[in-house]
Amino acid sequence: MAARGPIEPPGPDSAVYVISIAAELSGLHPQTLRTYERMGLITPGRTGGGGRRYTHRDIELLREISDLTASGIGIEGVRRILDLEHRIAALVQRNDELQAELAATREALRQAAAARRSDAPPSRLPVLHQPPPNPGQPGQSVVVWRRGR
Template identity: 50%
Template sequence: MATEPEFRPDDDAPIFVISVAAALAGMHAQTLRQYDRLGLVRPSRTRGGGRRYSGRDVALLREVQRLSQDEGISLAGIQRILALEDQVSALQSRVRELRAELDEARAAAGYGGPGARVFAVGPSGEVYALRAGQRVRPERSQALVVWRPDPR
């Protein structure tokens, strides 16, 4: 017997009207309107202008409420926290992109993989191609080490 696939909206699907979102967040609908005006939460809009909240919006509303009530943070402080969290997320995303680009560039240049070569210069100025982690072994060291006791 074939069953129909179960519908599961993602966290960003705008499915809750303001009264349902307010009930899920444990606050009054007027509070949601105020948070929207302040830019703390940005629900989607219908063609008629009605607000539609996603699961992610409801979670954000709960976090705003927690920061406000439990931590005693002002709404201006919460706005700043949320802006900084957005900035951190954007920067982390950019770091992931740059790491991927760097890995691609290294792979294209032949770095880091098996057979990758490292170059070193010996004591007389000769250049050696080595495997990663390998060192040049001089026949005889001509280094002079001067030791002086610590004057403390």
């Protein structure tokens, strides 16, 4: 008999829990899980035969829905809260991406400025091209507004 290593628990996105286990883990009735699915609050995975399979993230979401409804928030309020939470998460992720891009751009500019100050031959210097302004074309002008005092 071959020795086996420790069994790895399923990842948070592995759809492994059947509806009865998901209901038990979330503290909800299986019919409530079906209702939340019909309402679009949760979308479990499906087996080839059509059986529902829930992930750990699904169960955490079900617990959050349960907590919100238990605190007196209506189902439409829950839907709105979940939507806003998803939007916040997407904005935080996008902000992180933009921060990384900004840091990379600043570093590239710092390196370009350092190279420009060095005695390196001009052929090795990075060239930043900016086309001359063409006021005759729409969308090519910059207007700066200053509020009056």
